[in-house]
Amino acid sequence: xxxxxxxxxxxxxxxxxxxxxxxxxxxxxxxxxxxxxxxxxxxxxxxxxxxxxxxxxxxxxxxxxxxxxxxxxxxxxxxxxxxxxxxxxxxxxxxxxxxxxxxxxxxxxxxxxxxxxxxxxxxxxxxxxxxxxxxxxxxxxxxxxxxxxxxxxxxxxxxxxxxxxxxxxxxxxxxxxxxxxxxxxxxxxxxxxxxxxxxxxxxxxxxxxxxxxxxxxxxxxxxxxxxxxxxxxxxxxxxxxxxxxxxxxxxxxxxxxxxxxxxxxxxxxx
Ligand SMILES: NC(=O)c1ccc[n+]([C@@H]2O[C@H](COP(=O)([O-])OP(=O)(O)OC[C@H]3O[C@@H](n4cnc5c(N)ncnc54)[C@H](OP(=O)(O)O)[C@@H]3O)[C@@H](O)[C@H]2O)c1
Numbered sequence: 001x002x003x004x005x006x007x008x009x010x011x012x013x014x015x016x017x018x019x020x021x022x023x024x025x026x027x028x029x030x031x032x033x034x035x036x037x038x039x040x041x042x043x044x045x046x047x048x049x050x051x052x053x054x055x056x057x058x059x060x061x062x063x064x065x066x067x068x069x070x071x072x073x074x075x076x077x078x079x080x081x082x083x084x085x086x087x088x089x090x091x092x093x094x095x096x097x098x099x100x101x102x103x104x105x106x107x108x109x110x111x112x113x114x115x116x117x118x119x120x121x122x123x124x125x126x127x128x129x130x131x132x133x134x135x136x137x138x139x140x141x142x143x144x145x146x147x148x149x150x151x152x153x154x155x156x157x158x159x160x161x162x163x164x165x166x167x168x169x170x171x172x173x174x175x176x177x178x179x180x181x182x183x184x185x186x187x188x189x190x191x192x193x194x195x196x197x198x199x200x201x202x203x204x205x206x207x208x209x210x211x212x213x214x215x216x217x218x219x220x221x222x223x224x225x226x227x228x229x230x231x232x233x234x235x236x237x238x239x240x241x242x243x244x245x246x247x248x249x250x251x252x253x254x255x256x257x258x259x260x261x262x263x264x265x266x267x268x269x270x
Contacts, residue, residue: 054124058227099151129191141191148195207258
């Protein structure tokens with residue numbers, strides 16, 4: 001009876017005020033579409049959430065591919081999302097992020113609001129700086145430090161509340177064998193080596209600080225991999241490097257938080 005009355009009232013309203021009814025309907029449709037313009041089909045699915053920085057090419061793109069295939073919900077970030085064709089083609093959620101730009105990081109933080117994130121992969125990175133001290137380019141070194149060291153610190157700080165809400169509480173920063181102080185026999189690569197050694201120290205400190213909150217935080221060396229950065233002579237494919245790293249991440253225990261792992265699971269000397 002009550003339902004009939006409501007239906008009748010709705011009909012009367014629609015007949016008497018057709019313009020207002022059409023407007024109300026249009027506003028409802030628009031706000032539903034705009035409420036999350038970056039939503040994808042995967043947002044409705046269950047599964048842990050992983051956020052990967054620099055996911056439009058190279059190792060980041062392969063991380064996105066393999067995590068998606070493993071049933072994860074993936075947020076892949078790119079400096080220019082509209083140009084990230086391969087990443088968009090995966091159907092994952094793509095978000096704008098320049099790790100060296102505080103405004104871009106703050107905007108991502110506010111878009112993600114209280115979304116739980118299980119795994120953060122600080123992957124974005126650049127090379128540059130110089131091979132000999134005589135020719136080292138100080139401006140390039142500053143830029144490398146901004147992107148490779150300050151960037152992961154800034155992103156981790158901004159997304160810590162999201163990680164606290166996640167079930168896995170894992171932070172991985174993609175370092176490099178060139179960041180190992182113990183293994184440095186050849187020198188060179190000014191800027192890049194320092195940026196990764198400092199990144200390693202960040203991960204060690206983060207692991208110690210967040211230990212009692214159940215976090216597992218590690219630095220990883222992907223090996224020498226065929227990407228734009230690694231070049232075509234590199235012995236490892238992105239698929240093999242990332243496959244190995246995901247295995248290591250999957251089997252992390254709280255005891256090995258704060259360590260520096262190679263893609264094959266061996267520890268890298270600091
Ligand atoms: N390939 C290797 O052999 C190797 C070895 C050791 C360590 N690594 C490390 O592995 C990570 C990935 O390297 P890769 O080989 O995949 O390199 P890559 O092919 O050159 O890709 C680098 C990625 O980082 C992104 N990026 C650069 N600057 C950024 C910024 N300011 N903000 C956000 N994203 C930024 C790039 O985005 P754009 O397309 O917008 O530039 C791109 O998506 C890096 O941290 C690198 O140091 C690589």
